[in-house]
Amino acid sequence: MKMKLQENEFWVATFHGSHDGTTAKVIATRDDTRPEPYVWTCTCGVSRSFLTEHGVFPTAWRHTHPTRFDRLRSWAARRFRTAR
Numbered sequence: 001m002k003m004k005l006q007e008n009e010f011w012v013a014t015f016h017g018s019h020d021g022t023t024a025k026v027i028a029t030r031d032d033t034r035p036e037p038y039v040w041t042c043t044c045g046v047s048r049s050f051l052t053e054h055g056v057f058p059t060a061w062r063h064t065h066p067t068r069f070d071r072l073r074s075w076a077a078r079r080f081r082t083a084r
């Protein structure tokens with residue numbers, strides 16, 4: 001997991017939240033040398049990249065602030081896995 005900015009990277013935003021019962025922090029950066037300049041990376045290891053900043057905020061917010069339905073879905077997925 002990469003939390004240190006590279007030479008071409010600019011800090012865009014940081015999102016604090018939690019998911020799966022643990023705290024999560026997402027760092028969003030911009031790097032014009034990448035094919036998709038906007039990238040966010042979560043402390044859980046998930047990362048997403050986008051062509052514009054418009055994709056960054058809703059998805060990063062959603063990742064760190066799962067809705068009731070997201071929580072239910074991940075709970076159901078866990079329960080289904082352990083049931084087998």
Ligand SMILES: [Zn+2]
Nearest residue numbers: 024042044046
């Ligand atoms: Zn995460």
